Amino acid sequence: MKSLFDIGLPVLPTKDDPDRAxxxxxxxxxxxxxxxxxxxxxxxxxxxxxxxxxxxxxxxxxxxxxxxxxxxxxxxxxxxxxxxxxxxxxxxxxxxxLPANATLIATERQPVTGGRADLLWLHPTVGYFYDEVKTHRLTPRVEEAALKQMTTYRTAGVTELHTHFAGVRLICLGNARSSLLMTKDGEIVALHESALSPAALRIAPTRTAAS
Structure with a gap:
């Protein structure tokens, strides 16, 4: 399963039509x-x-x-x-x-069951959550693959972290408003309207657990 390589084709806007699929x-x-x-x-x-x-x-x-x-x-x-x-x-x-006041527990070098999530954070209020980072905007085909990836990480989180697990954030760089959250219950919501939104987690970052 891919994690550090983008799923699908990234969107490089053309001069004539920047919104083409x-x-x-x-x-x-x-x-x-x-x-x-x-x-x-x-x-x-x-x-x-x-x-x-x-x-x-x-x-x-x-x-x-x-x-x-x-x-x-x-x-x-x-x-x-x-x-x-x-x-x-x-x-x-x-x-x-960046989830402020959170501790970075692991990066993709430490796999979860079924794949390698990009980042695992521990926040003192919301608990553990994964960040999966994409460098292109979502299209229907890309989103379908990304949601499958999020489901894998959600399953791993619920299984391995239990009640301390909060969900999986799909971070879309370059198109922040399309970022999503899959909660521990499997519900998909807009990240900016969730309990794991950037605004809700913005304080000051700490060092990694290993540092």
């Missing part, structure tokens, strides 16, 4: 590889810095420094341009979705 776009192999590579790099940066105090004090500088290490090599084409896009998406997570 991805299946209608004239994709090239290079475009797809570039979009997938940048999505992976965004995830790597978030996993590397999400639980650090440096992210709380200076998120932009912290993410830029991480991008200098992660976004390298000729495969990225114009490295400066690639770093700019990747940094911008990672900064969105830090500024809009």
């Amino acid at each position: 991805p299946d209608d776009l004239p994709w090239t192999v290079q475009q797809l590889r570039t979009a997938q590579r940048q999505g992976t790099q965004v995830h790597e940066i978030i996993a590397a810095v999400a639980g650090t105090n440096d992210l709380a004090t200076d998120p932009i500088a912290t993410i830029r420094d991480a991008a200098k290490t992660i976004v390298t090599g000729r495969a990225n084409g114009r490295v400066a341009q690639a770093r700019l896009r990747v940094t911008g998406l990672a900064v969105q997570y830090a500024q809009l979705f």
